[in-house]
Amino acid sequence: MIAEQLMVQSAIGNWTRTIQRVSSTFKVLPEAKFYETVAPGRNRLIYLLGHLTASNDGMLPLLGFGPRLYPAFEETFLHRPDRSVDPLPSPAELLRCWVEVTNRLQDHFTSLTPSEWVQRHQAMTDEDYVKDPGRNRFAVLLNRTSHASFHLGQIILATK
Numbered sequence: 001m002i003a004e005q006l007m008v009q010s011a012i013g014n015w016t017r018t019i020q021r022v023s024s025t026f027k028v029l030p031e032a033k034f035y036e037t038v039a040p041g042r043n044r045l046i047y048l049l050g051h052l053t054a055s056n057d058g059m060l061p062l063l064g065f066g067p068r069l070y071p072a073f074e075e076t077f078l079h080r081p082d083r084s085v086d087p088l089p090s091p092a093e094l095l096r097c098w099v100e101v102t103n104r105l106q107d108h109f110t111s112l113t114p115s116e117w118v119q120r121h122q123a124m125t126d127e128d129y130v131k132d133p134g135r136n137r138f139a140v141l142l143n144r145t146s147h148a149s150f151h152l153g154q155i156i157l158a159t160k
Helices: 003-027 031-035 045-057 072-079 091-109 126-131 137-158
Strands: none
Touching: 003 045, 003 091, 003 137, 031 045, 031 091, 045 072, 045 091, 045 137
16 A cells, blocks of 8 residues: 555544544433533533534535535534524434434545545635645545544543
């Protein structure tokens, strides 16, 4: 296997493990726990699940994989603070959406070649990409894996 393939395989593996950890942590929570906050005055766990789902859903168009599956989540979970939209989808509904989005992404991730990973993402122009080729699909994968890991730490602390 060439170095580029190993790097992509490692990054996808890290993404997969992080997503599985988030999934397994949420799947065992009793419904009431979703309405508890990460810390006093901070987001509730249900909001973090919606936030992660909306963020990952945004990767579909950003990486050129098609439209968002849940476009309404963008406003609710990315542009509005927790408790500003009522009612939120139920924990069971959000978990179902989370699984659908992450499965769709995983299918696309494994279909890309290393050279496709370093192509520009859809939020930039060809001219911007020439100036900064480091802003590519692979960078988005790394960034969103870090984002999920950050929130996973919050989620784990809140469930202790």
